[in-house]
Amino acid sequence: MATREERRLSTNLFLVYVAFVSSYFVEDVHGANECVQKPFPGQSFVCVCNSTYCDDIEPNTRVELPNFALYRSTKAKDRFSKNIMKFTKTVPQAKSIWVVKKNVTYQKIKGFGGAFTDAATINIMSLSKLTQDKLIAAYFSPKEGIEYTIGRVPMAGCDFSTREYTYADTPQDFQMNKFALTEEDLKYKIPVIKRALSMSSRNVSLFGSPWSAPAWMKTDDSLTGKGTLIGQAGDKYHKAWALYFAKFLEEYKKQGLEFWGLTAQNEPADGMISKFSFNCMGWTAESQRDWIAADLGPTLEERGHGDVSLMMLDDNRIWLPAWADTVLQNATAAKYVKGMGVHWYLNSLVPTLTLSSTHERHPDYFILATEACSGSFPWDKHVVLGSWNRGEDYTHDIIQNLKNWVVGWVDWNLALNGTGGPNWANNFVDAPIIVDSSKDEFYKQPMYYHLGHFSKFIPEGSVRIEAKPESSSPGNLDVVAFLTPEKSVVTVIFNRYRLYESDFTQSFHHDCCLVACIMLT
Incomplete structure (x- = not known):
C-alpha cells in the first residue's frame, strides 16, 4: 500500500478511524453483513433488519503497525465501512493537521x-x-x-x-x-x-x-x-x-x-x-x-x-x-x-x-x-x-x-x-x-x-487524550481521541461542515505517540 492513500469521499462525510498501537484480537473473525438499504427522498437511508438478516460490523482483527483500521460511515452509502490503511513516514503537507498526544489525558469514560x-x-x-x-x-x-x-x-x-x-x-x-x-x-x-x-x-x-x-x-x-x-x-x-x-x-x-x-x-x-x-x-x-x-x-x-x-x-x-x-x-x-x-x-x-x-x-x-x-x-x-x-x-x-x-x-x-x-x-x-x-x-x-x-470503539475505562489542530491549521473538523484499556488509540473525526468536500484526501502519520494528519485539498 502506498504511504499516502487518497480516497474520494462522498459528501456529508462522517469518518472514524481506529489506530491500533498494540495488537488487538477478537474471538471470531468474519466479514460484515452489508446493510439492506431502504432510501428516503431528501434523506439518507435506513438499514432493514428482520428475523433472518441484519447488517453488522466487520470485527477488529489483529492489526499491527504501521497499519491501522479505519471505519467510515457516510450519508451516501457507507455504514461502518472498514479499510486497513498505513501510516506515512513523514508528516505530509495538508490544509488541516490534527495532533493526537497520548501523554496528555483528561477524563475516564463510563460509556x-x-x-x-x-x-x-x-x-x-x-x-x-x-x-x-x-x-x-x-x-x-x-x-x-x-x-x-x-x-x-x-x-x-x-x-x-x-x-x-x-x-x-x-x-x-x-x-x-x-x-x-x-x-x-x-x-x-x-x-x-x-x-x-x-x-x-x-x-x-x-x-x-x-x-x-x-x-x-x-x-x-x-x-x-x-x-x-x-x-x-x-x-x-x-x-x-x-x-x-x-x-x-x-x-x-x-x-x-x-x-x-x-x-x-x-x-x-x-x-x-x-x-x-x-x-x-x-x-x-x-x-x-x-x-x-x-x-x-x-x-x-x-x-x-x-x-x-x-x-x-x-x-x-x-x-x-x-x-x-x-x-x-x-x-x-x-x-x-x-x-x-x-x-x-x-x-x-x-x-x-x-x-x-x-x-x-x-x-x-x-x-x-x-x-x-x-x-x-x-x-x-x-x-x-x-x-x-x-x-x-x-x-x-x-x-x-x-x-x-x-x-x-x-x-x-x-x-x-x-x-x-x-x-x-x-x-x-x-x-x-x-x-x-x-x-x-x-x-x-x-x-x-x-x-x-x-x-463500539470507546469502551468503559478509555481515557480521553489530547487532539487539537496545529496553530496554522483551520479547525473545521470535529475531532476527539481516546486511549483504550487495551492501549489502542481511537480517534473520531467528523466533517460536519463539509468544507473541501469535493476533494477530500486523508493521510496519517505515526511517530512516538500518534499524529493524525487530515489532508483537505
Missing part, C-alpha cells in the same frame, strides 16, 4: 447507551423472537452490535408508557408495604434487560430514574402538572419517597438485576411548570440537596445501597453550575452524591463550556449525559426515517460533551414505532431504531450508526 423504557421494550417484544434477538444484539452483541455499556431504566411510568402509574399507588402507604413492580417491568423491561446483558461481553451499567412520586404524596395530587412532594426534607413524605428508591433496587435485585446508579429525579424543573403534560415532580436545587442529605442518602446507605452512584440534576445544562454549587455546598449531601446528569434539549441556550466550568468547580464529581432524542419539539416531525442530519446532531453533541469532561452519553428510547411511541401523553419522538411489527422488521436509522462510532 454509551440508551433507555429501557416501557415503550422501547413493548416495541421490541412486539416482534418475533428471532427478530427481537436481532434488535437486542444490534445494541449489545460484540459480534453483531455497537456494544452499549449503559442502560437507563425509568422507575415505574413515564410519558413513554401506555398509562400513568407508580409502584406505590395505595394512599398513605408510608412504609411502602404495597410497593410492587408491574406488568411493564415483569413482562417487558426485565426480560429485555436480561437478554441484553446475556448478549454483551462488556459490563453493562444500569441506572434508574424516577419521573414522579405517587399522586397521594404530591402537592397537586397528580402525576402531571406543577407539583412537589408534600412537606419538607426529613418528614414522613420525604422519608417514604427515599424508601421507594431502596425498594426499587431491592425488587429488581430479586429479579436478578443490580444497578450501578440512580438519578434523584428526571428533569426536576418540569414539575415547576403549570399544567406540565406528562409525569413529573418539581425540585429546586435547595430542596433536592436537603432531601438527599436528610433522607435519600441515609436510607440508601442504611439499606445496603451506599455503593450505588447517586446523580443530581438529570436535567438540562442551563441549571449548571449553579445546581451543582448549591447541592455540593452541603457536606452531607456531597458525601452521598457521585455525579450529575445532563440532558441536551436546551443546549442552544447555554455554551458547552458550561460543562467544563462545572467540572473545574467540582472535579471529583462526574458529569454524564443522561438523555437526548430528536423530534421532541412541537414543531418537529417526530420520526424522520433516514435522517442523516439527526445523526449529525448526535455526533456533534457527543463530541462536544466529551471534549468538556462528560464521561458518557445515553440516548433516550432504544426503539420506537413508526409514530414515535407508544406514549400516553402523545409526546412522540424519534429513535435510532424504528420497529414495524406488522412486517416483523426494524429499521436502523443513521442515528444508530453515529452513536455506534463511539460506543
